[in-house]
Amino acid sequence: MERVLITGAAGFLGSHLCERFLNEGMAVVAMDNLITGDLKNIEHLFPNEHFEFHHHDVSKFVHVSGNVDYVLHFASPASPIDYLKIPIQTLKVGSLGIHNCLGLAKAKNARLLIASTSEIYGDPVVHPQTEDYWGNVNPVGPRGVYDEAKRFQEAITMAYHTYHGLETRIARIFNTYGPRMRLNDGRVLPAFIGQALRGEDLTVFGDGSQTRSFCYVDDLVEGIFRLLMSDHAEPVNLGNPSEITIGEFAEEIIKLTGTSQKVIYKDLPVDDPKQRRPDISKAKAILGWEPKVDRAEGLKITYEYFKSLPEEELYKKDHKNFDAYTK
Numbered sequence: 001m002e003r004v005l006i007t008g009a010a011g012f013l014g015s016h017l018c019e020r021f022l023n024e025g026m027a028v029v030a031m032d033n034l035i036t037g038d039l040k041n042i043e044h045l046f047p048n049e050h051f052e053f054h055h056h057d058v059s060k061f062v063h064v065s066g067n068v069d070y071v072l073h074f075a076s077p078a079s080p081i082d083y084l085k086i087p088i089q090t091l092k093v094g095s096l097g098i099h100n101c102l103g104l105a106k107a108k109n110a111r112l113l114i115a116s117t118s119e120i121y122g123d124p125v126v127h128p129q130t131e132d133y134w135g136n137v138n139p140v141g142p143r144g145v146y147d148e149a150k151r152f153q154e155a156i157t158m159a160y161h162t163y164h165g166l167e168t169r170i171a172r173i174f175n176t177y178g179p180r181m182r183l184n185d186g187r188v189l190p191a192f193i194g195q196a197l198r199g200e201d202l203t204v205f206g207d208g209s210q211t212r213s214f215c216y217v218d219d220l221v222e223g224i225f226r227l228l229m230s231d232h233a234e235p236v237n238l239g240n241p242s243e244i245t246i247g248e249f250a251e252e253i254i255k256l257t258g259t260s261q262k263v264i265y266k267d268l269p270v271d272d273p274k275q276r277r278p279d280i281s282k283a284k285a286i287l288g289w290e291p292k293v294d295r296a297e298g299l300k301i302t303y304e305y306f307k308s309l310p311e312e313e314l315y316k317k318d319h320k321n322f323d324a325y326t327k
């Protein structure tokens with residue numbers, strides 16, 4: 001039986017990937033230190049005999065006994081608020097963490113895929129973003145810890161590919177949403193839906209003219225799977241090219257939730273990218289992939305998920321495990 005190691009397995013994307021690989025008939029070794037991940041996201045998988053969970057920080061030496069055929073490195077804080085709170089951990093998981101994963105993949109002769117990000121393009125001056133654009137990143141700004149860690153991650157992954165001949169894949173993931181996002185992680189979609197459910201006004205940062213392009217999680221997982229199974233070692237953008245301003249997005253959430261609250265405006269965070277939309281021509285050509293779920297449909301499913309959570313989740317201010325990991 002083929003076996004896949006997924007780091008960050010208890011997170012939003014990691015948990016969906018665990019399900020997908022089990023459904024593909026593979027055994028899944030799920031790893032997470034549970035700083036930002038939550039066992040609730042994967043507890044339904046524990047009865048599966050092909051699923052095992054390792055509570056481990058991938059920034060420390062990683063040991064997995066037995067065969068490993070694929071490694072998916074998805075461990076990382078992924079929201080601007082998170083990486084402002086735990087900047088050193090963010091840098092470590094993107095540098096020491098990937099180094100350990102690469103070492104393991106090399107030892108096991110496994111194929112490795114990394115979760116890179118549209119953040120490597122920084123505040124892009126090329127629009128939409130193509131894979132051959134090198135980006136516009138401020139290394140010492142608040143987002144630098146994430147952006148530079150992910151850029152380093154791409155560099156070391158490519159070095160293992162060219163120097164050691166390791167089979168590697170690089171997914172540049174654009175904003176993705178769906179069930180199991182953390183309600184309190186500060187990202188715009190859970191922020192807006194949480195505010196609507198609590199009866200608060202929706203906080204748009206800046207004048208709301210900045211754009212993002214939101215991809216539903218099932219589409220992303222399909223893209224990841226196809227990329228992993230392809231023979232393409234160069235970076236590939238995965239995201240939904242349907243672009244919207246954050247101001248318009250707030251209006252969509254107001255309509256979706258039926259809230260009678262209004263939009264209020266707050267300061268734009270430092271280095272907040274003004275525009276973001278993936279050029280997915282490469283993924284279309286190489287993987288035959290493009291998103292299938294439109295925003296109205298994906299948002300409806302995601303809203304139902306958030307509504308189904310226990311009410312106290314709505315009022316949790318912070319993640320319980322941050323304090324233990326701030327060094």
Ligand code: UDP
Binds near residue numbers: 191273
């Ligand atoms: N944003 C907002 N209100 C919020 C949270 C975020 O207007 O309550 C904006 C944020 O400034 C950014 C966009 O929404 O322009 C997307 O933010 P997010 O944190 O989801 O991720 P990013 O794409 O910036 O990494």
